[in-house]
Structures are given as structure tokens and as C-alpha cells.
Amino acid sequence: xxxxxxxxxxxxxxxxxxxxxxxxxxxxxxxxxxxxxxxxxxxxxxxxxxxxxxxxxxxxxxxxxxxxxxxxxxxxxxxxxxxxxxxxxxxxxxxxxxxxxxxxxxxxxxxxxxxxxxxxxxxxxxxxxxxxxxxxxxxxxxxxxxxxxxxxxxxxxxxxxxxxxxxxxxxxxxxxxxxxxxxxx
Amino acid sequence: xxxxxxxxxxxxxxxxxxxxxxxxxxxxxxxxxxxxxxxxxxxxxxxxxxxxxxxxxxxxxxxxxxxxxxxxxxxxxxxxxxxxxxxxxxxxxxxxxxxxxxxxxxxxxxxxxxxxxxxxxxxxxxxxxxxxxxxxxxxxxxxxxxxxxxxxxxxxxxxxxxxxxxxxxxxxxxxxxxxxxxxxxxxxxxxxxxxxxxxxxxxxxxxxxxxxxxxxxxxxxxxxxxxxxxxxxxxxxxxxxxxxxxxxxxxxxxxxxxxxxxxxxxxxxxxxxxxxxxxxxxxxxxxxxxxxxxxxxxxxxxxxxxxxxxxxxxxxxxxxxxxxxxxxxxxxxxxxxx
Numbered sequence: 001x002x003x004x005x006x007x008x009x010x011x012x013x014x015x016x017x018x019x020x021x022x023x024x025x026x027x028x029x030x031x032x033x034x035x036x037x038x039x040x041x042x043x044x045x046x047x048x049x050x051x052x053x054x055x056x057x058x059x060x061x062x063x064x065x066x067x068x069x070x071x072x073x074x075x076x077x078x079x080x081x082x083x084x085x086x087x088x089x090x091x092x093x094x095x096x097x098x099x100x101x102x103x104x105x106x107x108x109x110x111x112x113x114x115x116x117x118x119x120x121x122x123x124x125x126x127x128x129x130x131x132x133x134x135x136x137x138x139x140x141x142x143x144x145x146x147x148x149x150x151x152x153x154x155x156x157x158x159x160x161x162x163x164x165x166x167x168x169x170x171x172x173x174x175x176x177x178x179x180x181x182x183x184x185x
Numbered sequence: 186x187x188x189x190x191x192x193x194x195x196x197x198x199x200x201x202x203x204x205x206x207x208x209x210x211x212x213x214x215x216x217x218x219x220x221x222x223x224x225x226x227x228x229x230x231x232x233x234x235x236x237x238x239x240x241x242x243x244x245x246x247x248x249x250x251x252x253x254x255x256x257x258x259x260x261x262x263x264x265x266x267x268x269x270x271x272x273x274x275x276x277x278x279x280x281x282x283x284x285x286x287x288x289x290x291x292x293x294x295x296x297x298x299x300x301x302x303x304x305x306x307x308x309x310x311x312x313x314x315x316x317x318x319x320x321x322x323x324x325x326x327x328x329x330x331x332x333x334x335x336x337x338x339x340x341x342x343x344x345x346x347x348x349x350x351x352x353x354x355x356x357x358x359x360x361x362x363x364x365x366x367x368x369x370x371x372x373x374x375x376x377x378x379x380x381x382x383x384x385x386x387x388x389x390x391x392x393x394x395x396x397x398x399x400x401x402x403x404x405x406x407x408x409x410x411x412x413x414x415x416x417x418x419x420x421x422x423x424x425x426x427x428x429x430x431x432x433x434x435x436x437x438x439x440x441x442x443x444x445x446x447x448x449x450x451x452x453x454x455x456x457x458x459x460x461x462x463x464x465x466x467x468x469x470x471x472x473x474x475x476x477x478x479x480x481x482x483x484x485x486x487x488x489x490x491x492x493x494x495x496x497x498x499x500x501x502x503x504x505x506x507x508x509x510x511x512x513x514x515x516x517x518x519x520x521x522x523x
Contacts, residue, residue, distance in 0.1 A: 014454050015423030021257055028249035036242055045244075046252055053256050061421035124239050146201060147236060153203055168194065175197050175229070182235045183228045 009069060013060050020057055023069075031073060037148045038081040038141075040129045048084060052077040075159050078145060082160065085137035131181035139174035142167055196222050200229045263391060394420065398429040407439045414446055422453045431462040440472045447475060451482045460488045467494050473504040480507075480514055492518060 005026065011019035031052065036045040055076055063072055132140055141160065145151045153171065157164045195212045198204045204212060216222050244252075400413035414433065417426050433446045447466070450459065460483065467479035476498070483491050495518065498511035 013421060015421065015427075017257065017260060020260075021253060024253045024256065025249075028253055029244055029246065032244040032249055032252065033242075036244070046248075049252055050256050050259075053253075054259060057256075057260060058420075061419065124235070128236065128239055147233075153201075168198070171201070172194055172197050175200075175232075178236075179225075179228050179232045183231045 005069065006065065009060070009063065009065075012057070013063070020060075024053055027070065027073060030070075031077065034074065034077060034149075035081070038077070038144055039084075040125070040132060044084070048077065048081055051080050055080065078141065078159050081144075082137055082141040085140055127182065131178050134177050134181060135174050136170075139170045139177070142170040143174035143178065146171055192219065192222060193225075196225055197229070200226065394426070398425060401429050402432055402436075407442060410437065410439070411442055411445065414442065414449070418449045422449060427453070427456060427459055431459045434466055434475075435462050440475065443470070443472065443475055444478065447478045447482065451478070451485065455482075455486055457489075460486055464488065464490075464494050467498060473507050476502065476504070476507050477510055480511060484514060484518075 005023070008019045008022050008026075012023060028049075032045060032049045035048040035052070036042065039045045039048055052073070056073055059076075063069065132143070135143060138160075142156055145156045145159070146153070151159070153164050153167050157167045160167070192212070192215055195204065195208065195215075199209065199212050199216075216226070394417070397413045397417050401410055401417060404410045404413065410433075414430070417429065420426060422430060427450070430446050430450050434443050434450065437443050437446070443466075447463075450463075455463075463479045463482050467476050467483065470476050470479065480495070480498070483494065488494075492515065495511045495515040499508055499515055502508045502511060
């Protein structure tokens with residue numbers, strides 16, 4: 001951890017809100033991007049991001065510099081995401097209006113022309129979102145951490161406070177379901 | 186022949202590069218001979234291709250700044266929220282709780298009954314200017330409503346506890362640290378109010394914080410006050426918690442609690458207001474040890490007008506030891522200033 005960042009965290013731990021604002025500025029884009037990977041929905045990603053930083057601020061004094069700040073923050077984000085999945089299990093979420101969506105930047109990934117690409121991307125997003133929504137909250141959390149974040153099973157177990165065997169079990173079921181939804185659809 | 190389950194799991198672990206060197210060798214040997222695994226591995230790779238073709242989305246800097254501004258606004262409004270509010274707030278919050286809780290049709294009957302109780306409560310409040318015992322009526326009504334889920338019941342209790350804390354008509358019977366169940370390194374606290382119901386929440390929950398601050402200042406039992414102070418110190422001594430600790434060092438009747446709280450404050454960076462409290466402690470506290478501690482804290486924090494405080498103590502303190510300590514501190518300060 002850089003000295004500059006350590007100093008900011010220490011100041012924020014002492015109640016300095018400006019220092020906390022600086023911390024959010026440093027990590028904001030990455031954390032909001034991460035939140036989107038979990039939610040696959042812009043509005044939910046922003047809610048998850050806000051809830052995560054509010055929780056980080058309120059619990060900043062329990063951060064003892066024993067891990068990287070980003071690891072600790074990721075842990076909080078992942079746990080809130082998991083709890084949100086549990087609550088949302090039976091409810092539909094609505095994404096934000098087009099004007100707000102413009103604040104998200106899509107990174108171009110293929111050679112298709114613009115109009116084709118947008119149609120294709122939208123269909124793909126829907127397919128992936130649909131496949132992920134078939135998973136249970138635990139399966140979904142584990143799959144996202146493994147596939148999108150490339151976390152090791154051991155680390156996922158640590159973050160979610162469970163055993164490697166349990167993570168393997170959820171990952172196995174999640175992978176089977178995702179494979180069926182995306183490949184055999 | 187039935188395909189062995191262990192190879193199905195190994196296939197997934199192989200795909201995610203999670204097998205040990207030895208396991209990889211075993212599986213690769215199996216893979217050469219097993220058409221089922223070869224087919225499934227191909228499908229896993231296809232799944233990866235589909236997922237990888239999804240375009241990555243990144244938030245713009247503008248969006249991050251917007252989200253950060255909302256967070257800062259929420260944090261600032263939390264600090265400004267007063268601990269004790271009047272009856273008006275109590276009723277509006279209680280009404281909100283009911284509106285949320287009984288929004289669903291199946292709870293409408295309970296809602297009507299509860300509204301009746303609120304009506305009785307309003308009458309009692311005006312007549313007796315207190316809520317003691319009345320919340321039990323509400324709790325009793327809701328406890329007997331088997332249609333309420335545990336989550337809804339807890340939500341209601343938390344709202345009621347919050348309202349009662351604001352009205353100042355509640356005593357905290359007990360609270361304790363729970364096991365860390367969320368696995369995110371954050372402790373949670375449950376506490377029991379004397380009106381026979383429990384509220385629960387994490388240390389990040391404003392209701393829990395308010396309850397602890399309330400207990401630290403108001404609880405009649407010294408050990409409860411001390412435990413509340415210890416829990417609060419774990420959250421971080423600043424803002425309203427620092428103000429609570431300031432009140433404790435000034436007004437708590439128990440010397441050991443005042444001393445412990447002064448200790449907890451001494452290691453923090455303190456506001457001018459808290460340093461003023463320490464000046465009062467230095468001049469007025471009945472315990473010599475507290476007055477000595479106050480000198481240390483004021484020296485450590487280079488408090489303004491410290492010379493005046495030390496001069497008064499060096500000439501007027503009732504304890505010769507404190508007088509001497511103040512005199513020495515004053516000499517050192519004068520030497521440093523010269």
C-alpha cells in the first residue's frame with residue numbers, strides 16, 4: 001500500500017471526510033465497475049457501490065492494515081452483493097433510463113459495425129443476464145467471483161466465510177447451469 | 186458404464202485451473218480416453234467464449250463523481266441528525282413503520298388494529314407525557330400476529346426502538362457482541378430494551394450507534410455504561426461518539442468510567458470542544474487521577490490557554506501531588522515557549 005493511501009485511510013479513520021472522499025476518488029471507478037460485474041444492471045450497480053462505501057466509512061476503524069485496502073473493500077462489496085441477491089431472489093429489478101445509462105462507457109470488443117454491434121451486445125447481455133438469474137444467490141456470487149474476477153477458490157471461501165468444499169459445490173452447480181443456458185440454448 | 190462423478194468435478198476444476206500438478210496429470214490421462222469429458226470441456230470453452238464476448242462496461246469519471254457526491258451527502262446528513270427528537274418525529278417515524286409494514290393486503294387488518302393502538306398511544310402521550318409500558322401493547326399485538334415474518338417483526342422492532350430512543354423514554358437492559366456471521370470482518374451487536382423486545386444491527390447501523398451512545402450516557406448500571414463505551418471506541422472516537430465521551434468524562438458519577446473514557450480519548454486527535462471538556466475536568470473533577478490525566482491530555486494536544494489552567498491548578502488544587510504536577514508542567518511549558 002502506498003504511503004499516500006495509508007495516510008488518507010488514517011485521516012479518514014480519524015473522521016476526516018475529505019480524506020474519505022479522496023479514497024473514493026482513487027478506488028471509485030474500479031469499485032463501481034466491480035459492482036456492475038455483480039449486478040449486471042446499472043442502477044443496482046450504483047446502489048451496491050453506494051452501500052459499499054457507506055459501510056466502508058462506518059467500519060473504517062476496523063481496518064487494521066493487515067490486508068490491502070482493495071481486498072478489504074472487495075470483501076465488503078461481495079458480501080453486500082450476496083445479501084442483495086438473497087433479497088432480490090423473487091423480485092424484478094429495473095435498469096435506469098437511457099440518459100443515465102450514457103454515463104457508462106462500453107468498451108468496443110469486435111469488428112461489427114456500430115448498429116449491428118449494439119443489437120448484438122444487447123441480445124448477448126440479455127442472454128447472460130438470463131442465465132445468471134437462473135442461479136441461486138450463492139451460486140451466482142461464487143460464479144461471478146470465479147469467472148469475472150478470476151479469484152481462486154481458496155480466496156472465495158475466505159471472502160464468503162465458508163469452506164473450499166462448499167465453494168466447489170456451488171461453482172460446480174453454477175457452471176453446469178451456465179453451460180446449459182449459454183451453450184445449449 | 187456410468188461416468189465417475191469425481192471426473193465431472195475435476196473437469197470443472199481443470200477448466201478453472203484449480204487442480205494440483207498431480208491431479209492435472211491424472212485428469213489429462215483420463216481426458217485422452219473419455220469422449221464425454223472432451224465434449225464437455227469443449228462446451229465449457231464455448232461458454233467462456235460467450236461470456237468473454239460480452240462487452241466490458243466501465244463507469245465514466247462523471248458517474249463516479251456523482252455517486253461519490255451522493256455518498257458524502259448521506260454521510261453528512263447522518264452526522265447532523267440529532268440524537269433526541271420530539272414527539273412529532275416519533276409519530277411520523279412510527280407512521281412510516283406501519284406504512285411499510287402493513288402495505289401488503291394480508292396485513293391490512295393488523296394495520297387497522299395497530300392504527301387503533303397508535304391512537305391510544307397518542308392519547309396516553311398527551312396525558313402522561315411518557316411512553317413507558319405503552320410500546321408493550323404494540324409488541325403484544327404484533328407478537329400474536331403469526332402472519333408476520335421474522336424479518337418484518339425485526340424491522341418493526343428496530344423502528345420502534347429507534348423512535349423510543351429518540352423520545353428518551355427507554356432503558357437498555359443488555360447488549361452483547363455476536364459472532365461474526367457475515368464474514369466481512371464487521372461485528373454486529375444485539376441489545377435488549379427494558380420494554381421486553383430486542384433490536385439487532387451491525388455496528389455500522391445508526392440505530393445501534395445511537396443506542397450505545399444513549400447507554401454510555403444514561404444507563405443506570407455502570408457496567409452497562411462501560412461496555413457501551415468499549416463498543417463505541419471500536420467504531421472510532423470522532424463526531425457524535427467523541428461528544429458522547431466528552432459528556433462521560435464530565436458527568437459520569439463513576440470515577441473508573443471517567444478514567445477509562447479519558448484514556449480512550451487521549452490517544453485520538455481531539456476537537457476544540459473536547460479539549461474544553463478536559464480543561465473543565467482539570468479544574469473541577471473530584472478525582473485527583475482524572476485531573477492528572479487531564480493535564481497529560483491537554484499537554485499532548487497543545488491545548489490553547491493551557492498556561493492559565495495550569496497556573497490555577499498549581500496554586501489552588503486541593504491535592505499537593507496534582508499541584509506539584511501542574512507546577513512542573515507549567516515550568517516546562519514556559520521553558521519551551523521561551
